[in-house]
Amino acid sequence: MSERPITKGPVAKGPVAKGPVAKALLTKPCCDDDVPGGVNAGDPRVALVGNPNVGKSTLFNMLTGARQRIGNWPGKTVSVAQGTWRSPNGEITLIDLPGTYSLVPGSPDEALTRDLLVDRGMGGRPDLVVITVDAANLARNLYLLAQVMETGVPLVVALTMVDIAESRGIRVDAGRLSELIGAPVVPLVPRRGEGVAEFDRVVARALAAPRRPALPVLGEDMEAALASITAEVPAETAVRYPARWLSIALLTGEDVPGVPEETAAAARAAGAALSGGEPAGDDEPDDPELLVAEQRYAWVHEVIAEVVTRRGAGRATWSDRVDRVLTSRWSGPPIFLAVMWAVFALTTKAAAPLMAGFQGLVDGPVSTGAGRLLDALGAGGAIRGLVLNGLIAGVGQVLSFVPLMAIMFVLLSVLEDSGYLARAAFVVDRLMRVIGLPGRAFLPLIVGFGCNVPALAGTRILSDRRHRLLTGLLIPFVTCSARLTVYVLVATAFFGSAAGTVVFAMYVLSIALVIGMGLLLRGTLFRGMAEEPLVLDLPPYRLPAVRVIGAQSWVKLQAFLKTASGIIVATVTLVWLLSSIPFGGQGSFGRTPIEHSVFGAASHAVAPAFAPSGFGDWHASAALITGFVAKEAVVSTMAQTYSMGEPADGHQPGGLGGALRATIEQTSHGHPVPAVLAFLVFLLAYTPCMTTVAAQRVEIGGRLTLFGIGMQLTLAWLLAVAVFRVGSLFL
Structure with missing residues (x-):
């Protein structure tokens, strides 16, 4: 792609200060002589830092593509995305740190970003x-940029959204900004690949010869106070922390590990002198912190005056006009519901023929070919049953949902990349406040529609512990992508062309359960929670980039398949083993009808509990039992039990749906619609999976996790019974 000039001024090659304004805005870093080393023995490590919604993750996805992974940082409970950037100058490990507005952390995610930049004793620090x-x-x-500059880490500024800025009449002089901060500045439009070649060259130079940025000047009195604190810092402490950052942290009252009390006392005295009074007590306002913030903002305003020019200021943009509609308290919620209905309707309709074709391939050529291969190898009945009726039937049924998941991930990525999902968070902020949660809690709840496990990890963005606990109890009621596969199978079997509307209704019910249980818990276990205002940057509306959408969707689909495949294979194998062991003396191993096996006996024992809900059949209870382990296994267990239980009926593609209809017709005594709705409601409300339970235990503790499991099972059973009993009166 050819590159065009996208902002004014050249890309600076290094820290150069010119003119009186530049001298007033920066100083040479006098207090911090050592610079973090250059490239590691292995691949160099580059960390992406920035405010939320500034294009950081878009840049990460563009540079790494599908070569990325998400996992907890070593020794932390914070999930971080890492990937390999295959630049022309060699491979680079790229770390996408959680977005933050400040290096004064208000959540575990923000604390990780701060610690990686300032704690030299921490493993995995970036080069x-x-x-x-x-x-x-x-x-x-620029406020966050000032704080990062104070850490002394070598840095490069990626100036994103320059196309959006130009459309608003804003021009940023990248060359002048580089001179003022003493670090390279590269204008970029990551979504279109503009500026990437120059960005690669600048990063390579910065890694080869790391240099510290300049330090923002915070005023004569503040600089004197910081110098006095720096003089009191012991040598062993200065080795661990950057002197400038440490002096400011101590001055503003931060509790920094490893700092002697004498140094902290000197900082308090300097702060008292700076604010014109005695050392502040614990209950008094932290005046030095306000003074530091004021000086940083003064620096920001001076930089803005130097580098930014505007034309046509004050005019309402088309984005503003659209936001008046999409974020309105009256039109915003129905538009949000309509958008989500369209997503699920389009997902089910577009995926249906692809799923049918894939399932036909598995049931036909794949099963036939595998059977002939097993015959040629002389495989016995037990092995043949495991492969054909277990692995192929179960795994094949779930893999047929790959088109469904792919389409859904693409559509949700389109909504996210276009900027709409951030507006959705704003729209539901009022709703979240009803249950005592801040609008930011909507973000992990949205993640829960993909998977509850990362959603639970996402609660760490909430600064208040009680907000995190309440959100952690509510996330299991958010219907995840694994449950979607069951919704589609059952809804298609019973409702045909209206399946999309039924699936959408399940998502609406999921939201209703979150609100209802939130109100109940707020009035009982979480009375008196403090309110927290919503602080959220609304990203500009953008035309989704095909490359970004593809990379995001592929990573999500890979994660789903990686999780589902291992769970499904293990579950299918266990179900086959339990189904091969005779119960009650009938048959022998591998030669017993499944309903007379150990697994069948357990399913028969549980089934009466669901009789009041209209689906008291052992096939349904068997699927729900394995669903407690993982919802990905529900469909595979259904396929497994029906194909193993009735091997002579020659199931054709779609036969599973027909068998399920016949079962529900019998157990509901002529009321199949309310019975199947009750089944779907139970599936929605009961415990998502054991992985979610494990994640809950990490985030909210063992006691609340056990309470949550009991709450979910009780509510699921009561709702299922109510749906069937009331529905039987009308349907």
Whole structure:
């Protein structure tokens, strides 16, 4: 792709200060002589840092593609995305740190970002920091940039959103900004690949010869106070922390591990002198913190005056006009519901023929070919049953849902990349406040529609512990993508062309359960929770980029398949083993009808509990039992029990749906619609999976996790009974 000039001024090659304004805005870093080393023995490590919604993750996805992984940082409970950037200058390990507005952390995610930048004793520190800065909202981003500069880490500024800035009449002089901060600044439009070649060259130079940025000047009195604190820092402490950052942290009252009490006392005295009074007590306002913030903002305003020019300021943009509709308290909620209905309707309709074709391939050529191969190998009945009726029937049924998951991930990625999902968080902020949660809690709940496990990890963005606990109890009621496969199978079997509307209704019910249980818990276990205002940057509306959508969807689909495949194979094998062991003396191993096996006996024992709900059959209870382990296994267990239980009926593609209809017709005594709705409601409300339970235990503790399991099972059973009993009166 050819590159065009996208902002004014050249890309600076290094820290150069010119003119009186530049001298007033920066100083040479006098207090921190050592610089973090260059490239590691292995691949160099580059960390992406920035405010939320400034294009940081878009840049990460563009540079790494599908070569990325998400996992907890070593020794932490914070999930971080890492990937391999195959640049022309060699492979680079890229770390996408959680978005933050400040290096004064208010959540575990933000604490990780701060610690990686300032704690030299922490493993896995980056060799270089790339801080993404939104050119369209430069003032808002420069505060974090000032804090990163104070850590002394080598950095490169990625100036993103320059196309959006230009459309608003904003031009940023990248060359002048580079001179003022003493670090390279590269204008970028990551979604279109513009500026990437120059970005690669600048990052390579910065890794080869790391240099510290300049330090923002915070005023004569503040600089004197910081110098006095720096003089009191012991040598062993200065080795661990950057002197400038440490002095400011102590001055503003942060509790920094490993700092002697004498040094902290000197910082309190300096702060008292700076604020014109005695050392502040615990209950008094932290005046030095406010003074530091004021000086940083003064620096920000001076930089803005130097580098930003505007034309046509004050005019309402088309984005503003659209937001008046999409974020309105009256039109916003129905538009949100309509968008989500369209997503699920389109997902089910577009995926149906692909799923049918895939299932036909598995049931036909794959099963036939596998059977002939087993015959040629002389495989016995037990092995043949495991392969054909277990692995192929179960795994094949679930893999047929790959088109469904792919389409859904693409559509949700389109909504996210276009900027709409951030507006959705704003729309539901009022709703979240009803249950005592801040609008930010909507973000992990949205993640829960993909998978509850990362959603639970996402609660760490909430600063209040009680908010995190309440959100952690509510997330299992958010219907995840694994449950979607069951919804589609059952809804298609019973409701045909209206399946999309039924699936959408399940998602609406999921939201209703979150609200209802939130109100109940707020009035009981979580009385008196403090309110927290919603602070959220609304990203600009953008045309989704095919490359970004493809990378995001592929990573999500890979994660789903990786999780589902292992769970399904293990569950199918266990179900086959238990189904091969005779119960009650009938048959022998591998030669017993499944309903007379150990697994069948357990399913028969549980089935009466669901009789009041209209689906008291052992096939349904068997699927729900394995669903407690993982919802991905529900469909495979259904396929397994029916094909193993009735091997002579020659199930054709779609036969599973027909068998399920026949079962529900019998158990509901002529009321199949309310019975199947009751089954779907129970599936929605009861415990998602054991992985979610494990994640809950980490995030909210063992006692609340056990309470949550009991709450979910009780509510699921009561709702299922109510749906069937009331529905039987009308349907």
